[in-house]
Amino acid sequence: MTLRILVDENIPAVEAILGSGVDILRSPGRNLCRDQLQDVDALLVRSVTRVDANLLAGTPVRFVGTATSGTDHVDLNWLRSAQIGFAFAPGANANSVVEYVIAAIAYNGNYLERLRAGGTVGVVGYGLVGKALVARLSALGIAYRICDPWLSEPSVPGHATLKEILACDLICLHPELTHREPWPSYHLLGEAELAALAKEQLVINASRGPIIDGNALLERLNHPDSPAVVLDVWEHEPQVDAELLAKVQLGTAHIAGYSFDAKLRATHMLCSAMVASLGINLPELPDQALAARKPLCLPEHLSIEDSLRALIRCCYRIEEDDHLLRRATLDRASDTQAQEFDQLRKNYAKRRELAGQSVLVQDLLGPQATLVSAMGCVPIAGDD
Ligand SMILES: NC(=O)c1ccc[n+]([C@@H]2O[C@H](COP(=O)([O-])OP(=O)(O)OC[C@H]3O[C@@H](n4cnc5c(N)ncnc54)[C@H](O)[C@@H]3O)[C@@H](O)[C@H]2O)c1
Ligand SMILES: O=C(O)[C@H](O)[C@H](O)COP(=O)(O)O
Numbered sequence: 001m002t003l004r005i006l007v008d009e010n011i012p013a014v015e016a017i018l019g020s021g022v023d024i025l026r027s028p029g030r031n032l033c034r035d036q037l038q039d040v041d042a043l044l045v046r047s048v049t050r051v052d053a054n055l056l057a058g059t060p061v062r063f064v065g066t067a068t069s070g071t072d073h074v075d076l077n078w079l080r081s082a083q084i085g086f087a088f089a090p091g092a093n094a095n096s097v098v099e100y101v102i103a104a105i106a107y108n109g110n111y112l113e114r115l116r117a118g119g120t121v122g123v124v125g126y127g128l129v130g131k132a133l134v135a136r137l138s139a140l141g142i143a144y145r146i147c148d149p150w151l152s153e154p155s156v157p158g159h160a161t162l163k164e165i166l167a168c169d170l171i172c173l174h175p176e177l178t179h180r181e182p183w184p185s186y187h188l189l190g191e192a193e194l195a196a197l198a199k200e201q202l203v204i205n206a207s208r209g210p211i212i213d214g215n216a217l218l219e220r221l222n223h224p225d226s227p228a229v230v231l232d233v234w235e236h237e238p239q240v241d242a243e244l245l246a247k248v249q250l251g252t253a254h255i256a257g258y259s260f261d262a263k264l265r266a267t268h269m270l271c272s273a274m275v276a277s278l279g280i281n282l283p284e285l286p287d288q289a290l291a292a293r294k295p296l297c298l299p300e301h302l303s304i305e306d307s308l309r310a311l312i313r314c315c316y317r318i319e320e321d322d323h324l325l326r327r328a329t330l331d332r333a334s335d336t337q338a339q340e341f342d343q344l345r346k347n348y349a350k351r352r353e354l355a356g357q358s359v360l361v362q363d364l365l366g367p368q369a370t371l372v373s374a375m376g377c378v379p380i381a382g383d384d
Helices: 014-021 076-081 094-107 111-116 128-139 191-195 214-221 242-247 260-278 304-315 318-329 334-346 367-374
Strands: 003-008 022-027 042-045 063-066 085-087 120-124 143-147 170-173 202-205 228-231 358-361 378-381
Touching: 003 014, 014 022, 014 260, 042 260, 063 260, 076 085, 085 260, 094 111, 094 128, 094 202, 094 260, 094 304, 094 318, 111 304, 120 128, 128 143, 128 367, 191 214, 214 242, 228 242, 242 318, 304 367, 318 334, 358 367, 367 378
Parallel strands: 003 022, 003 042, 042 063, 063 085, 120 143, 120 170, 170 202, 202 228, 358 378
Antiparallel strands: none
8 A cells, every 4th residue: 555644844855755656745734633644654744743642642653753853842752652653853954053053143243253363152052953063163263162961071072061151252052942850951041041141242042942931031131231142943933022033133933954955854864764664665765966056256355254254145144034034023913923933934945055065265275265164165276
């Protein structure tokens, strides 16, 4: 019998990768229900679908894949007890998040200059995203400290306590969302932690909304000495607190990990895992080739910081995502606003990652070439 797979409508390229040997049904993920799964063998979701006994008990589903790095929307213990196969996409979007974070730093005031002149980034969470960010910072010559109490101190370079992280120039939050003691990340930044921050600091949250207590943050941002804040994630998605959005430097619709490269990587990881888990006999899965890109060209005689800004802006303009969210949120009724949040994510532009891109430089041994390599690009010799 042909395998039937229900796939979230926002997971690209499943048909192209699996070919015609399977039946693929598409559905919006947010309100997916058990009735839709009565004759389905496998389910591929995103973070907006809660996967648990309520959704799956009594259905024939034998495999669940989520095209995400975070798994806080999945009841892993129940899946295990029900002997339902599971896969996720760890690391698929790590570089996409890193490029978002660097774009946010580069866009905001002179943080880039301050960091390159000896400032420090505090990174919370040393998982796949945290590690990828630290590697990039290190290549860019930017100092960092890391807090991840779940890991042994020797395995965490620049190990720091949360209190020490809160004293860094810039604070990047990348823990998974967990309520687990003794180090829950839920409301990791609450009233006390936010009170410790000063005006010249920048906080970026591209992990999960509830890592910061939204009410406490709004309260903190009402004071003139408040830190600058960039939020990609919101405590009650798809609802966005409009008052909070009005007070942050940049606000986006949970798209940090949404590069097209990342989405294809995740689809490929899930399809491979599903084929292996269900023992399906399909021809070897084709790689979804990404379109080749022309080399980028960087203007000469820019400072290193402005070269980095120019390089990032060739691929990604973070303020455009901020404008889209503000337009969809401010002065809107909350139900319309929530729908618009999902629409922004569904119709997200095809954003390519910078990493892997070739870039023309004048001097292959010069500082621009070093910068280009630090961002994971390939410097190539330009014309004289
Ligand atoms: N905004 C986006 O588009 C986007 C994209 C990718 C991932 N994410 C989120 O970012 C999170 C990090 O992604 P990842 O792939 O690195 O996950 P990961 O599971 O590889 O790493 C998470 C790390 O957080 C650490 N951690 C847990 N509790 C902590 C605490 N209280 N303090 C400090 N560290 C703590 C864990 O020990 C682990 O090392 C994911 O769980 C996901 O929810 C968001
Ligand atoms: O956890 C992740 O991988 C990211 O948050 C991911 O970008 C979530 O995207 P979604 O599944 O909501 O489309």
